[in-house]
Amino acid sequence: MNIKPLADRVLVEPAEAEEKTASGIIIPDTAKEKPQRGKIVAVGNGKKDEPLTVQAGDQVLYGKYAGTEITVEGKEYLIMREADIFAIV
Amino acid sequence: MNIKPLADRVLVEPAEAEEKTASGIIIPDTAKEKPQRGKIVAVGNGKKDEPLTVQAGDQVLYGKYAGTEITVEGKEYLIMREADIFAIV
Amino acid sequence: MNIKPLADRVLVEPAEAEEKTASGIIIPDTAKEKPQRGKIVAVGNGKKDEPLTVQAGDQVLYGKYAGTEITVEGKEYLIMREADIFAIV
Amino acid sequence: MNIKPLADRVLVEPAEAEEKTASGIIIPDTAKEKPQRGKIVAVGNGKKDEPLTVQAGDQVLYGKYAGTEITVEGKEYLIMREADIFAIV
Amino acid sequence: MNIKPLADRVLVEPAEAEEKTASGIIIPDTAKEKPQRGKIVAVGNGKKDEPLTVQAGDQVLYGKYAGTEITVEGKEYLIMREADIFAIV
Amino acid sequence: MNIKPLADRVLVEPAEAEEKTASGIIIPDTAKEKPQRGKIVAVGNGKKDEPLTVQAGDQVLYGKYAGTEITVEGKEYLIMREADIFAIV
Amino acid sequence: MNIKPLADRVLVEPAEAEEKTASGIIIPDTAKEKPQRGKIVAVGNGKKDEPLTVQAGDQVLYGKYAGTEITVEGKEYLIMREADIFAIV
Incomplete structure (x- = not known):
């Protein structure tokens, strides 16, 4: 993949949302909480200073x-x- | 075409919206998702610094x-x- | 005409709105799209820098x-x- | 009159609103369009720079x-x- | 009175609101227009510069x-x- | 008490609200006007400059x-x- | 735990909410007031200056x-x- 974010932007690959709750219940697709964790894939050059x-x-x-x-x-x-x-x- | 965007503006030619979904269904015109990809056609001179x-x-x-x-x-x-x-x- | 816009202002003479659509239909006055093109008639001195x-x-x-x-x-x-x-x- | 506006303020004496329309109809007082033209009467000292x-x-x-x-x-x-x-x- | 306004603040003693209209009618208390004129009583030290x-x-x-x-x-x-x-x- | 407000914050001990009106009527608790006067108890170190x-x-x-x-x-x-x-x- | 907050952010471990009111009544879970006190667990490097x-x-x-x-x-x-x-x- 060849993407160069501009300025202070970064490209993030979100982690998979958990498919089970802590007590082991499988969560149907629409109830999954959006992940808040991810991996930086590409970064911009930042702003001037x-x-x-x-x-x-x-x-x-x-x-x-x-x-x-x-x-x-x-x-x-x-x-x-x-x-x-x-x-x- | 002879257009000179001012300051930090750019002129973008949007890419054609996909006319089929991934599964090959033809999308009628009003349901097409607006493209988010395009080609820079002309750029301004930027701001002062x-x-x-x-x-x-x-x-x-x-x-x-x-x-x-x-x-x-x-x-x-x-x-x-x-x-x-x-x-x- | 003797108008001097202040600071970063400019005076623009809007182009006439098209009175026919592409297919040649005459547009009644209230349906005309406001023009987005015009000619600079007078300019200010800009801001400090x-x-x-x-x-x-x-x-x-x-x-x-x-x-x-x-x-x-x-x-x-x-x-x-x-x-x-x-x-x- | 002895008024000194502060900083970047100016005191303007509005021009009289037109009391006739272009076609000569006399406009009753409440329908007169507020004038957008006036004369500077006093000015402040401006801001620092x-x-x-x-x-x-x-x-x-x-x-x-x-x-x-x-x-x-x-x-x-x-x-x-x-x-x-x-x-x- | 011993009040020291802070920074760019000033303490103003509002002028008495007019108790008669121009034509001499006495205005009951609730209809009096709030005065827009007053006397500076105390001033702050201003901001840094x-x-x-x-x-x-x-x-x-x-x-x-x-x-x-x-x-x-x-x-x-x-x-x-x-x-x-x-x-x- | 050992509280250190941060930056440009201060800790204020509000003065007791008046419990009588000027004419001597005792004000029930919910009608008391919130005091606007208080004593500074602790101050921060201010902002950089x-x-x-x-x-x-x-x-x-x-x-x-x-x-x-x-x-x-x-x-x-x-x-x-x-x-x-x-x-x- | 290995978390590094970015810029001017800090990670705070909230104090436990009181489970009794001052008069000793046990508060059911949904009525507990969110704590406003906590312990700093990790801090960022601050902003440039x-x-x-x-x-x-x-x-x-x-x-x-x-x-x-x-x-x-x-x-x-x-x-x-x-x-x-x-x-x-």
């Missing part, structure tokens, strides 16, 4: 509604600003 | 509702700010 | 709802900020 | 809803920021 | 809804930012 | 809806930004 | 609705900006 902190490969936590879904080669990614990322895990 | 990153010819991804539709010589384009572009592909 | 880019005589494209209509010598003009102009054509 | 451009005596155009009406010695004036003025005529 | 322009004793004009009413020793004052003051009269 | 002006012990006036109520050792305080304080009295 | 003031281990007070809940290893935390923290206690 602010290079990015995260790098490709980092596991990150982000808000439930962060970013925009884009489909690349049939697979769903999120593109978001670095400021939408809470923490590296 | 920030030249633009994208260039004419770049394939870019942008948000579903980015930009303003303008019609040039009977053809639809989008004019948007570079900040509305997510990534170069 | 930002002289204007457009000049009197330039043909420009601008958003449908840009600017404020003012009537000068019985003729309608638009006065808008340069930032409301998308491109020079 | 931005002296004002307009001067007392300038004829100016401004938006329909610009400024605040104040009554000085029984006469109505508008006090507005210079940024509310579109052009000198 | 912006000392205040008005001084205690200045007669000023301000917007109808400017400031917050505070009661000091049984008397009503307005405390407002200098930016809410239109002009010195 | 802006040390605070108020100090612990200062009597201050503030807006009716300023700050957030917090309970420390069973007692109600308000924590607010210095910018919410109108004046030192 | 502003290192953080709080450190891991600090007991802090914060607004009722501050931060975003995240679940790490089955335990609930709050991730918030340092500006959402009122005071160190």
